[in-house]
Amino acid sequence: MSRHSPRVTPLLAAIVIASASVATASDDGWLRDEVWREHAHGVSLRPPADATLFERIVPDSVPWTLGGGGPKQVVLTDLAARFRLEPIRKELRRQRDREARRLLDAIVDDRTLTPRGHATFLAHSNDDALLRMEGHDGYAIRLYVRSTKNEVRVNQVGEAAIGQVAHETPSAVVTEQRKTKIADQPAVVLVYKIPDRQEGDRARVQSIVQLDRRHFAMLQLDVPHILLRDVRPIYRQVQNSIRITPQKELKQARHVLIEAGRQWLEGLNKKRLAAIVRPSQLLRIVQEGHQGNVDIGYLRVRTERTTELHMPGVAILVNARVRSNEHVHDTDSRFFLSLDGRHEMWKINTTARSAVRGAAASKPALSWAETGLRSGDRIEVHHQDLSGPNTRHWKRPPGYVSQVLVHLLDGLIPHEQPGEYGFYAYLPSDNELAFRTINVTPREEGGFLVLTRSSPKHGLSVAEYDAEGKLVARRMPGRRWLIPTDGEELARLWGAAESK
Structure with missing residues (x-):
């Protein structure tokens, strides 16, 4: 870092x-x-x-990373490693007395002192x-x-x-x-x-x-x-x-935003979608702190025209590395949308490994994986994390945007005039469909601001774009920044191997 x-x-x-x-x-x-x-309950x-x-602070402080897992599961796994019962079992077997046999019978075949996988955790903390x-x-x-x-x-x-x-x-x-x-x-x-x-x-x-x-x-x-x-x-x-705010008023306000988003989506034709081919973009992930700002990771984002299952479309490829406490999270994501907008598919793979060198580095890596598929109005997401596999299904709601469009909204949404829009989009960090809002404010001297809330219970991100539509900086919840960079600066910050 x-x-x-x-x-x-x-x-x-x-x-x-x-x-x-x-x-x-x-x-x-x-x-x-x-x-x-x-914003969830008014x-x-x-x-x-x-x-x-x-x-x-919710887990999507940095977008496109951690899938639906997150660092909490890494902490829980480390906790389990500290409470292995096998050393205790070996010591009890060595003692060979009645009390030792009674304790051996009590722990039976348990492997750790941590709760079972189906246990319910009640958190009492300030962060709640x-x-x-x-x-x-x-x-x-x-x-x-x-x-x-x-x-x-x-x-x-x-x-x-x-x-x-x-x-x-x-x-x-x-x-x-x-x-x-x-x-x-x-x-x-x-x-x-x-x-x-x-x-x-x-x-x-x-x-x-x-x-x-x-x-x-x-x-x-x-x-x-x-x-x-x-x-x-x-x-x-x-x-x-x-x-x-009464729930009726919240629903009415949401309906107005969804209608604005739906009308804009209807005007998004194949030609405009097909024309979106951008060069690779490198972004620093910077954590703001009282003692200075620290680079904790980076993103590579690439857009390309491609074909999947004989369907022409647009793909977004995202590679991310984020250092969180003593762990490094590497995420590789690929999102595809057919040009007719009827089909999409995505895959997110995240691996967490120890960032500590030496003996601690030998700990096995932890992985999360997610695949999503939409055909017409049917959405299906398969998620695999430390708790096991999980599959969820939804029917596409009005104003739904694909994962590809989620990544492209800032550049596609009209920014010549002030506007506010609402959409429904799948949110990997929460493993659910969420109501997403975007507020666009043009600047008199050129450029524009985009304020995004990925769900009512998530914080606000603020992005500034210049007159040419290029990102200047984005401030995420949790005092994290996404800052455009280049290979030379990335190599200086993270080493030559990271800039390729």
């Missing part, structure tokens, strides 16, 4: 800063003027002016929150959106929340429990005192609001109990700023 600053224009940098919501307190209290929005709020914001707001006074406010299998009322959710806190911290005491309304929706507010002799008592406030019968939002404050009286007015203002 190399430390190198990305070439970022002032305009794109300004947009990035604005999207990070750096703001001062508004006139009416402790909140920012900017509104933070959650929840929005205004964060505290003094808080640092952390959004949940859609938004985390950390204030200078030592408080943290988190926003969650949860779903239930069965229809429930908000008071039932409140009782379940009390039970969960009691399970996690048996000494916790409920000091306040009341029904209310938040954003005109039924809600409950719960306040806990959590004794802690070592670090001092803490307080937790939970505001749970019903979104529909199977979904609810929870705003949660965690703060030292001694500061609760000072911080709660800030929390109360955040709670009062919550707005919930």
